[in-house]
Amino acid sequence: MYFFHTNPSGRILNRFSKDMGQVDEILPAVMIDVIQIFLQLLGIIIVIVVVNYYFIIPTLVVGIIFYFLRGYYLSASRNIKRIEAITRSPIYSHLSASLNGLTTIRSFGAQPILIKEFDKIQDNHSGAFYLFISTSRAFGFWLDLFCVMYIAVVTASFFIFGGEGGNVGLAITQALAMTGMVQWGMRQSAELENTMTAVERVVEYETVDPEDELEASGDLKPPPDWPQHGHIIFDKLSLRYFPDPTAELVLKDLDFDILPMEKIGIVGRTGAGKSSIINALFRLSYNDGSIIIDQRDTNLMGLHDLRSKVSIIPQEPVLFSGSMRYNLDPFDEYSDDKLWSALEEVQLKDSVRDMPGGLQGRITESGANFSVGQRQLICLARAILRENKVLVLDEATANVDPQTDALIQSTIRNRFANCTILTIAHRLHTIMDCDKVMVMDAGQLVEYASPYELLNDLSGNKVFYGMAKQTGRSTFDSLCKMAAEAHEARKNK
CATH class of the missing domain: 3.40.50.300 (P-loop containing nucleotide triphosphate hydrolases)
Incomplete structure (x- = not known):
């Protein structure tokens, strides 16, 4: 029970919905994208270097700049992504609590208070999400800037040092193709690492301490008629x-x-x-x-x-949601006669008999009917x-x-x-x-x-x-x- 005492329902829902969704749906697609783009980039760089091996120098310089730029971006965006995930949990908690207490909220006319609270919680989440998008766009802008500088260096060098027409055209067109590809590839690689925070959050629940053994064995298992006295x-x-x-x-x-x-x-x-x-x-x-x-x-x-x-x-x-029989005897241990006898003792036999289906009659969520x-x-x-x-x-x-x-x-x-x-x-x-x-x-x-x-x-x-x-x-x-x-x-x- 310690787990449920320390983890609100919104946090648990968040892990099993949004975080699991990112692990199952977004992460594989991003990973494939990153692999394909970096293989294409490798091919472009090889083509440019083959045309003129001196281009390996500006390529290395740009690669080093991108590496540090990516590291600088990741240190901020990864933590912003964590904050975005944390601020999402209260939305689920608030929504769940509001739905459960809808009757009370309406009877006290507390809708404006709850709406204001929800707006505040959603603003916190939207602020974190907007900041995440803003950092992503800023990262893209700087990547584009250095890509354009690289293309300018490659193109200008051909004008200065000359070269065969076909090779020059090939190198320049490949360098131009790099502009959008480098930005998208670097952003996707950063997104891959950011999405791993969802994996981190899901794996965190793998370390939850389980309860003790559910059933003992040997002499520690009590006889079926225990306890006989209740001392x-x-x-x-x-x-x-x-x-x-x-x-x-x-x-x-x-x-x-x-x-x-x-x-x-x-x-x-x-x-x-x-x-x-x-x-x-x-x-x-x-x-x-x-x-x-x-x-x-x-x-x-x-x-x-x-x-x-x-x-x-x-x-x-x-x-629980389910039949009356399931609520009285969830493990199917007793006969129908015994169930009817218990209902008769608490004067509910007639009410249950009048239900469509009798013992198989449906009980709505939390027994609302x-x-x-x-x-x-x-x-x-x-x-x-x-x-x-x-x-x-x-x-x-x-x-x-x-x-x-x-x-x-x-x-x-x-x-x-x-x-x-x-x-x-x-x-x-x-x-x-x-x-x-x-x-x-x-x-x-x-x-x-x-x-x-x-x-x-x-x-x-x-x-x-x-x-x-x-x-x-x-x-x-x-x-x-x-x-x-x-x-x-x-x-x-």
Whole structure:
């Protein structure tokens, strides 16, 4: 994921469209052009030298001038070409972001702001591209100037020193043919080298560090029914988002134990490290230390082996272009009956049956033909299908209406009662019935106990108590009541 965090979509699109297009289409044509022109030039120079071998002196002089002129031009144009390629990426990024947020832009009437931003980005690119064209034309002008001087020297020498008529005519016509050819040949050779910046940019992606092994072998491969209990141990776990071992740690030496079937709420201020715990669990970043699930160290497992056994219902529901069946079961692991059963549990069976094609019905890009609530229910159905013992909820009901919220909460309580659940909470009332609350602050675990204990024990850090208190008197009383009821229910159970 580090690659996608550090490379915006515009930069990736740029490499795979414009840069790859230059490598595949422009580079071969320019290379053939350069080879043909320089072979023709070599033939012309040989003809002129054969007529009068003294012409080798001005030819060498002009060749040396062209060599230094080309080097001087290339040092500038190559860097301008890089700048032109770099300033092209934000155009793709801006266009992609604008298309994705078109509804929001129109609802806020922000079109003039976006148009102004786009014009500014395009002006930057146009300025770099114009500068590239200008340097190319200036280079051509100086080449023409020295070519004309060379022809003048060749022609004048025949008048001064004389020569056979046929040979003189041949040498002069060949020298005249050089004018356009030398300029075009030198410009094409420079263009060849400039186009190699596209190769340089594409090859740069060849050195991207791959993820770890997708599947482990031998004893490291977990059995099909793993994990059976959902017992999770974080053992001195630290996490960083950058591959550099000296990079700043986002999570620092986390040490805690989540018992099988426990429901854990994770709370904290913005940037406290809540989502980073999920990153660590799925090994999306760089972990130091261990996460042990049912006595197996996840660091030693294949990524597919681990990630397929941990379900997640994200805050922003993710759907792909394709059929409903593909979105529920992308690897064709389950029967149609099981898919219909999962859809029935989230009350989407009738909606999907009414679609043209049923399970083969088309889902548009990002699930645009479904409401946000329905998309979240499809993600819930996906989690139900997998029947994993570990479930992660990233405030799955933050963007849905109250009815869908109630349906999701009741389905999770009933369907995942025997699972270990980790819930990242953005609203405190959603985790008041959890067995324990994990309070994060600056990447460290500061409190870890039941909501009832944290709201009534004022001898500790009081971070959770302070967060609850800030919600207002009436909400605080409501939270205390919910925590007390959940505590009483657990005691009776």
